[in-house]
Amino acid sequence: MARIMIIDDSLVARMSLKACIPKDAGHELKEGNDGSVAIELYQSFKPDVTFMDLTMPGMDGIAALEAIRRLDPAARVIILTADIQRRTIERVTELGACAVVKKPPVKEAVIAELDKVLADGTKP
Amino acid sequence: MTDSARELTELEKDALQEIMNIGFGRAAADLAEIINLHVILSVPHIAVLQSDEVIRYVQEEIPDTTDMSMITQFFSGKFSGGSFLVFPHGEGRKLLKIFDGEMSLLGENYDIDILEKETLVEVGNIIIGACVGKIAEMLGDVVTYAPPRFFSQEQIYGTLGSVLNTSDSFAILFKTVFNFEQYNVSGYLFLVSQYSIMPWLKQAIAEFLGPYE
Numbered sequence: 551m552a553r554i555m556i557i558d559d560s561l562v563a564r565m566s567l568k569a570c571i572p573k574d575a576g577h578e579l580k581e582g583n584d585g586s587v588a589i590e591l592y593q594s595f596k597p598d599v600t601f602m603d604l605t606m607p608g609m610d611g612i613a614a615l616e617a618i619r620r621l622d623p624a625a626r627v628i629i630l631t632a633d634i635q636r637r638t639i640e641r642v643t644e645l646g647a648c649a650v651v652k653k654p655p656v657k658e659a660v661i662a663e664l665d666k667v668l669a670d671g672t673k674p
Numbered sequence: 675m676t677d678s679a680r681e682l683t684e685l686e687k688d689a690l691q692e693i694m695n696i697g698f699g700r701a702a703a704d705l706a707e708i709i710n711l712h713v714i715l716s717v718p719h720i721a722v723l724q725s726d727e728v729i730r731y732v733q734e735e736i737p738d739t740t741d742m743s744m745i746t747q748f749f750s751g752k753f754s755g756g757s758f759l760v761f762p763h764g765e766g767r768k769l770l771k772i773f774d775g776e777m778s779l780l781g782e783n784y785d786i787d788i789l790e791k792e793t794l795v796e797v798g799n800i801i802i803g804a805c806v807g808k809i810a811e812m813l814g815d816v817v818t819y820a821p822p823r824f825f826s827q828e829q830i831y832g833t834l835g836s837v838l839n840t841s842d843s844f845a846i847l848f849k850t851v852f853n854f855e856q857y858n859v860s861g862y863l864f865l866v867s868q869y870s871i872m873p874w875l876k877q878a879i880a881e882f883l884g885p886y887e
Contacts, residue, residue, distance in 0.1 A: 562688045562692045565886055566886040569885070632700070633703075635702050652699075653692070
């Protein structure tokens with residue numbers, strides 16, 4: 551069982567990601583719709599893992615990732631994005647993202663990354 | 675068509691925005707591979723508007739077209755409509771590097787205005803093709819394209835006006851702002867589709883949402 555935070559401005563994107571997370575695993579989920587909400591929620595909810603979109607109005611996912619990693623250098627953040635350009639992936643990896651999953655989320659890919667991140671006690 | 679069939683629900687709009695987001699993201703990744711162009715895209719905006727409201731909307735976004743150029747390209751399929759890519763005038767010179775890295779053509783007897791125009795048309799064609807194609811693919815469709823056309827400055831609103839006046843009274847507007855990072859070039863991409871695609875569009879959105887409900 552893990553605490554999982556989902557940050558995406560799109561209700562449909564949050565809904566589609568939640569549909570990929572096994573319901574019987576007892577994970578506790580919280581969601582937000584932009585980067586600034588992510589930072590607040592990160593501090594109150596203290597998630598084990600965060601799924602973060604990149605392209606959001608207001609504070610985007612890159613800025614939120616940077617801020618969260620400053621708050622907690624051990625934060626585990628999986629980027630879930632439509633922007634799958636090589637340079638974008640390099641950038642978020644440099645900023646400490648654990649993994650990049652492309653949209654739309656596919657159950658197998660989400661579970662594989664989630665299991666990998668949760669099994670890895672040593673954070674990035 | 676009933677009133678509910680004339681509108682997109684909030685969930686459908688959100689789904690369409692997400693489909694555009696994914697479509698543009700994939701298109702951007704392809705562009706990065708094909709022409710080494712890293713593209714930053716804004717959150718897309720979607721609205722169902724009357725034709726005259728589309729022109730007003732574009733005018734609010736781009737109040738002065740004195741220094742703008744526009745590439746239009748029409749597409750047809752179940753997803754059909756027109757795409758309008760609006761750049762600040764003169765940006766073609768920066769983008770020329772995509773095709774002529776050494777800018778060697780500038781040293782030859784080519785008319786720079788024609789080179790700029792041809793560059794914008796070619797870049798426009800690639801971007802529109804990638805973006806529209808990916809969105810159509812996400813919606814389970816394949817589209818065909820008419821050749822791209824170039825319009826400058828004062829021709830822009832005349833062209834938009836004539837296109838929108840001959841289409842349905844309502845239009846579905848899709849807008850994104852893009853930025854080619856390494857060239858410091860920004861522009862707008864508007865897709866305008868006819869109201870008549872609405873039944874198909876709603877069905878395609880429902881099919882996209884199906885696995886997640």
